Amino acid sequence: MKDYEPLSGVDAAWLRMDEPTNLMTITSVLVLEDPMDLATLREIVAERFVGFTRFRQRIRPSSSGVQWELDPHFDLTQHVRRSALPGDAGKHELQEHVSELMSMPLDRNKPLWDLELIEDYAGGSAVIARIHHCIADGIALVQVLLSLTDEYFDPSRFPKAKSGSRLPSLIRAPLNAAKKAADAASVLINEGAHSIVDPSRITHRAKQGLSLGAALSKLALIGADSDTRIKGNLGVAQNAAWSGPIDLEVVKETGRAIDAKVNDVLLGAVAGALRHYLEQHGDPTDGISIRGMIPVNLRPIEDAFDLGNRFGLVYVDLPVGLGDRTERVLSVKQQMDEIKASSEAAAAFGILEVLGYFPNELEEQAVRLFSSKASAVLTNVPGPRKILHMKGHRLQHIMPWVPRAGNIGLGISIFSYAGEVRLGIACDNGLIPDPGTILEGFEEEFDQIVESFGENRGDTAPSTTPPENEPADDSEGMT
Structure with missing residues (x-):
């Protein structure tokens, strides 16, 4: 270099x-x-x-x-x-x-x-x-x-x-x-580092120009999501918090009951957690949709050590307004399946690349325009399934937080490591002074999802555990 x-x-x-x-x-x-x-x-x-x-x-x-x-x-x-x-x-x-x-x-x-x-x-x-x-x-x-x-x-x-x-x-x-x-x-190095979208496929699709025009149109024309208490003017003070561990295998088994991925189940639980948060504050939830901006990896994992940024952004509507938790998970699954078949992430990456050469004022306006369409940034990074060490010191758990751009005041990060999943919250203190309430709602919602799908889990075929150094098929995540 x-x-x-x-x-x-x-x-x-x-x-x-x-x-x-x-x-x-x-x-x-x-x-x-x-x-x-x-x-x-x-x-x-x-x-x-x-x-x-x-x-x-x-x-x-x-x-x-x-x-x-x-x-x-x-x-x-x-x-x-x-x-x-x-x-x-x-x-x-x-x-x-x-x-x-x-x-x-x-x-x-x-x-x-x-x-x-x-x-x-x-x-x-x-x-x-x-x-x-x-x-x-x-x-x-x-x-x-x-x-x-x-x-x-x-x-x-x-x-x-x-x-x-x-x-x-x-x-x-x-x-x-x-x-x-x-x-x-x-x-x-390849363990647990899958992208929500196969980088080689999406790059090939983007080079062919397949659906890029439609993706750009969607990004430009999408309206703002519901106006809730987690949107508003930002301050300097921040809040950081994280949940206790959740058994990753239980998440996988729960997803198999309805043919959903780990990511679908967890984001469905996040939607329920935000519904819980609004209800705890006496806010209406019927018909409410909280949109998340999701970073999507566009690089082969073997190129990760080249550093730099190689990801696009997509929008997902968290169906907070749906009262049935099964419907919430299935709604997320449908959206994620559509994203995997589209070029939205590649289109957004192209926009970010161009913005870097814009005058500062134009870039700021563009960032605020795109961030105004969402209330949160969501990320899910699958980590290693083995216990790791630093000079022999056992690494107990890891919690990274995703930053937010523009006027977005809530970041939600999901990270799995050594068979456990944790949810992290990073948020504006003025908008969300009590992130622990969201975490409590997430843990309660996940327990209820597991209970709701319990009978179905008993009817599914037993899972086949992949070799230790190979990631599971359903452990896809976002960058």
Whole structure:
């Protein structure tokens, strides 16, 4: 990779979408079962993370716009720091701290990422990662974060160093040792990283121009969704929260009862959770539809380590106004099936690429136009099914949050890992001061879906568990 290179149009678009009320930062929490010290985390990052050149580059203006350049003052210690939680240092305190960090912009004078270690958390430790969206999309960043683990790390994925360029000594020594000792762990890289849409098929369809015109028309002409309390003026303060674990196999079995995918079942439960939230606040729900904007991966998973953004956006109407939970799941399933057969994601990617070259004012107007058609951003990323470790420290669970653009105040993230699924909420504090109510509604709704479909599950054929290193057929997710 060159020391200097321009941002792609779509990466520049995400950089310029940064606003104080909606920062384009992807925040993730990695919870470790055992305590980890700062020196160990810095050693892991030096060995396994900053070998990706992008994490040693900063943003600089150029005659053609903005470009990446190697930071001549790069200092790993400025990006990997320790922190402590107040009081009981439990889940509530961690959620409060993550909420505060979501309101803090990254320093644009340095590479746009940082890691914060909570050394004492729930008997172990927690790592909070913040990485700007212009560096990469969710699929790519999840794969890079997983490279911090013993099972996923493979230095051969690092871009080849430019002739004459030198890595900082703090990075070079452990990297050389790692290359000598590296085991080909690439067998894991495909695990759980399926897209909701097969990238090769959608790219082929887009090149042929099939339904692209219709997709663009739909994106342009779609109206706004229902006016509810989760839409409104945004503030700076954010809220972050996440649910307890849900058994992934139960989700799969439930979906099989009505020929639905994991994603259909979970988004159906999200629709029920939002219905529950409105009811708890005494708001009407009949006929209400809350539209979600969904990122869709458009890259083969083997290209994830090239970083950058390669995804489009589609809209899905969450049928909050339907009183029957089976109908809610089936409504989501029908929409997702239609999306998989369309070119909507590819069309949206083309729009994002063009926006990156627009004047700022025109881009802002376009972003606000498209974000005004939705009330939430939804993402579902299937993670590994194996337990992972960082220098022998067991990784207990992972929770990434999707950022929101424009005037969207609610982000809902679903992530599966080691046979468990968790739901994460990131939202504007003024619009949704009580995200825990949505999480409670989600857990209750899912339990009721399982109970409702229980009789049908008993009539389905037993599932065939795929080999450990192969993703399940129905574990499709969004970027």
